[in-house]
Amino acid sequence: MDKQTISRDGTRIAYQRTGQGPAVVLVSGAMSTGATVAPLAAQLSDRFDVIVYDRRGRGESGDTQPYEVAREVDDLAALIETTDGETALYGISSGGALVLEAAASGLPVHRAAVYETPFADYGGGVQERAEYTGNLTEALEQGRRGDAVELFLRLTGLAPEMINNARRSPMWADMEAIAPTLAYDNAVMGDGLVPRDRLAEVTVPVLAVAGAASPEWLRRATKSVAEATPDGTYHVLEGQNHMVEPRALAPVLAEFFSR
Template identity: 85%
Template sequence: MDKQTISRDGTPLAYRRTGQGPTVVLVSGAMSTGATVAPLAARLCDDFGVIVYDRRGRGGSGDTAPYAVAREVEDLAALIEAAGGEAALYGVSSGGALALEAAASGLPVRRVAVYETPFADYGGGADERAEYTRNLTEALAQGRRGDAVALFLALTGLAPEMIANARQSPMWAGMEAIAPTLAYDNAVMGDGLVPRDRLASVTVPVLAVAGDASPTWLRRATEAVADAAPEGRYRVLEDQNHMVDPQALAPVLADFFGA
């Protein structure tokens, strides 16, 4: 990241802008930094000025206690202001919940696209999310960052043996380093269910995208987001799962953001 802006509470935010044209801010999900969405930015920058950034507590960005979802909305407000005062947003996974909340909060957002925001209405539901919240809060309070990461990976459906193998991988230290931000993404997801009342207040066009190779519950949750937004639409990408290929997604986003 080669640029920095300051959020309302004084937190420095590292970001990079590539390309020219209308601004699009890419919002990463849990256990990720701006680098995660950089390949998508590379496929959009011919038509848009694309911003990737490290969410607070990750990468080159700072962090300021206490955390609140409203602070992350203010982070997006600071980035949008730095980019000229208006932007479209794209959020992947839990980053989609943050992008939608930013739009519902009245930020100068012209369009919002999300990919498979994992609301659990059709999966484990609120009870599973509540148990995850309890266990995650306890693990982080006790400094058990590795256990916090393992809890998250289990929530995503990763098998125990795969989690055990991941603990031995070179990537594990980096995952532990940003483990405290799992609480941030958990807060962004609320009670884990589609926030229909909140989405009803989003007045800009919303595109909710899912992959046809993803679990049925995730596709249904994505469709529910589109149904709840007054100007929502739903799109399914062939041969894609939660780890969506930027090459498949970029043309869909370009059409939507360029409309």
């Protein structure tokens, strides 16, 4: 990251921008930094001024306690202030929940797009989220960052053998380094259900995208996001799953942001 802005609470937010055109801010999900969405930025930079950033507590950005979701919305407000006018937002996974909250908060954005924000569109999701929240809080309070990462990976459905392999990989240290931010994404996700009342307050067009190869519950939740927003559109990308290919997603986003 070669630039920085200061959020309302004084936290340093590191970011990069590339390309020319209308501004778009890309928001990463859990266990990721701005580098995660950089390949997508590269695909959009021929038509847009694309901003990628490290969310607070990650990469080169600072952090300020106690954490509040509103502070991450303030971070987006600070990034938008670096542009010439209204900005479009895109968020993947739990980053999509942050984008939707930002849009509902009245930030000067003209369009918002999300990819597979993992809300649970069924009652059992509340219990699952509550159990995860309790276990995650305990692990982080006790300094067991590795266990916190494992809890998250289990929540995503990663097989035990793959988690064991991840623990032995060079990337595990980096994952542990940002493990405390799992609590941030968990807070952004709320009780885990589609926040229909809050989404009803979004006044800008919303594009909710899911992959055709993703689990059915993710597609259902994504469709529910589109239906809960006053001006929402649901789109399915053929052949894609939660690890969406930037080359497949970029044209869909570009068309939506250019309307």
